[in-house]
Amino acid sequence: MKNMFKKSNSGLTLMELTAVMTVVGVIALGMGVGFKNILYHYQHDAVRQDIRHYGNIIMREIQKELSAAEKIEEDHLEGFSRLKIFYYKENLTPDMIITGSTDDGVKFNGEFPLAGTLGLPKNGQYRGENKRGIMMTRFDIRRHVDTRPNLYKFSDAYLYVNLILSLESSVYTDGKTVKEEFPFLRKTFMSSAYINAKI
Incomplete structure (x- = not known):
């Protein structure tokens, strides 16, 4: 009879089982929250990268058009600048009109640049309703002002x-x-316009 009380069963007591379940639960919760944060930052960075890519390419395309222009006219349409670009100053109608809108971004002659492939990246992965929305809030052109005549x-x-x-x-x-x-801010020198102004 004494031998029977000295032997113990191998296994978990209720207290040990509760401790193991608590530790495993805390680890699982931490991993879930960590994974959610990693996924959120990955998605957000992917959208940010698309925005930066669009902004840099659109600015490069605008600079190309401006550097080839001999004359430009500026006005505003729907709160954004509208550029009328003339490749030859004798032309009466503009060769290129650059406009901007909140939902569509920048358009050249009413179409997206680069043969219609460069639109505002508002559609795509991780974007849409109740997720992330992309819009253009400002597009303006200013001339450099120097007080020296x-x-x-x-x-x-x-x-x-x-x-x-x-x-x-x-x-x-x-x-x-x-x-x-x-x-995105760029300073552009219109070399053709300057050369023609000197002639």
């Missing part, structure tokens, strides 16, 4: 192109919308 023609050939794209996210934000802005 002898530098008027030179400073008039400089343009500042300012483009701001916005990313509105409602993913993992507790019902709030978080807005992030991406500014």
